[in-house]
Amino acid sequence: MRRGVFLFLVSVVPCLAAGAILAQDAPRLRGPDPFTREVPAPPMQRQITDDVRVGRNYPDQPPVIPHSIEGYAVDLNANKCMSCHARKFTEQSQAPMISVTHYQDRSGNTLGGLAPRRYVCVACHVPQTNAKPLVENVFTDMDAITEPERQPARGRH
Numbered sequence: 261m262r263r264g265v266f267l268f269l270v271s272v273v274p275c276l277a278a279g280a281i282l283a284q285d286a287p288r289l290r291g292p293d294p295f296t297r298e299v300p301a302p303p304m305q306r307q308i309t310d311d312v313r314v315g316r317n318y319p320d321q322p323p324v325i326p327h328s329i330e331g332y333a334v335d336l337n338a339n340k341c342m343s344c345h346a347r348k349f350t351e352q353s354q355a356p357m358i359s360v361t362h363y364q365d366r367s368g369n370t371l372g373g374l375a376p377r378r379y380v381c382v383a384c385h386v387p388q389t390n391a392k393p394l395v396e397n398v399f400t401d402m403d404a405i406t407e408p409e410r411q412p413a414r415g416r417h
Contacts, residue, residue, distance in 0.1 A: 305389035313356075314388065317401055322384040323356075329387055334380055341381045342374065 293299050309328045316323065332340040344353035362378040363371050403410065 305391040307387045307389055317399060325382075325385050325387040327387070329382070334382065339374070339379060339381070 307328045307330070308326065311326050313326060314324050329341075334340065342358075343349060344355040345358045347357050349355070350357045358374075358378075360370075362374055365371060365375055366377065
């Protein structure tokens, strides 16, 4: 019994100590104030509304929203996004049509309408802002890893 307690303490105490040290060195995403103090939220960043399509970083990445969606209704009675992105409205709106995958259920069966699991567009698609990142982005595109010679030189467009 004593040996079990000893082994437990020998394995847990260093982990707790390491966690405390890492917590001190971790970046504070909430700012300089302690999390127990209520501080006013910073102002919302303005959305990018230039309607320019943004390239995707990986093949199945949902496209980002290049326009403002402030005031858009997405509830049981309406989905404002579909007034432009549904197949029957894309010719008039010139908006990209939603993917056929949005009309499939989890088993891949094609439905007559928008799949319930794809109804809330902002679950996957998000508007963009020019907000400063809270942590450094170290993402590397797969093409940059597999075909570095085809990548444009940094600083030139």
